[in-house]
Amino acid sequence: MRVEIWSDIACPWCYVGKARFEKALDAFPHRDQVEVVHRSFELEPGRAKGDVTPVLTMLSKKYGMSEAQAQAGEDNLGAQAAAEGLDYRTRDRDHGNTFDMHRLLHFAKERGRQDELIQLLYRANFAEERSLFVEGDERLVELAVEAGLEADDARKVLADPAAYADEVRADEAEAAQLGANGVPFFVLDRAYGISGAQPAEVFAQALTQAWGERSPLKLVDQGDAEACGPDGCAVPQQH
Secondary structure, three states: OEEEEEEOOOOHHHHHHHHHHHHHHHOOOOHHHOEEEEEEOOOOOOOOOOOOEEHHHHHHHHHOOOHHHHHHHHHHHHHHHHHOOOOOOOOOOEEOOOHHHHHHHHHHHHOOOHHHHHHHHHHHHHOOOOOOOOOOHHHHHHHHHHOOOOHHHHHHHHHOOOOOHHHHHHHHHHHHHOOOOOOOEEEEOOOEEEEOOOOHHHHHHHHHHHHHOOOOOOOOOOOOOOOEEOOEEOOOOOO
């Protein structure tokens, strides 16, 4: 079974939702037969790369709330993250463009290190004092290396604005086709969709239901025919 997760590194509920989903997945009896693929979704695809804003300022402007209200929301998020065993800095975080991070995640997927990198990006954005957006490409290279990628390869990806750009845009177009207008958005075997950072129990129920309702393979009866198997291949008989 395949689970696709559309998310953005700047999305705190994606950070929390990933932990809740993984809690359900860890307890799922068929865990080893589930492939998890992370898909790209930018909350602000039009934001310029150098446009970095304090999170509280961004929230106040975007939702028309006071900074005190924004801070209360961040404190609530911090509590929910802590309940999932996650570190979360409720103050002095930045917000910015995530396109290059998504491009790097597609590169990491090719190298089999996507889940490692996305977890490190989440940690860097939500738990660490250093700004993921201010320090530039070399910070992303550091995280790529920590995820098991080669530094020079990561630099080449980041230096080429076209590298994996089409893959990011394709993910975002597919999200729109599936009706996802926010993240996190989970799709199980292209049969079930789950929107938001649901409780682990909801993910567990969805995994069980999706697994149980998978269509078994139906064989078409066309009579006996030669085939190869564990004991070798049938030798054609002359007629």
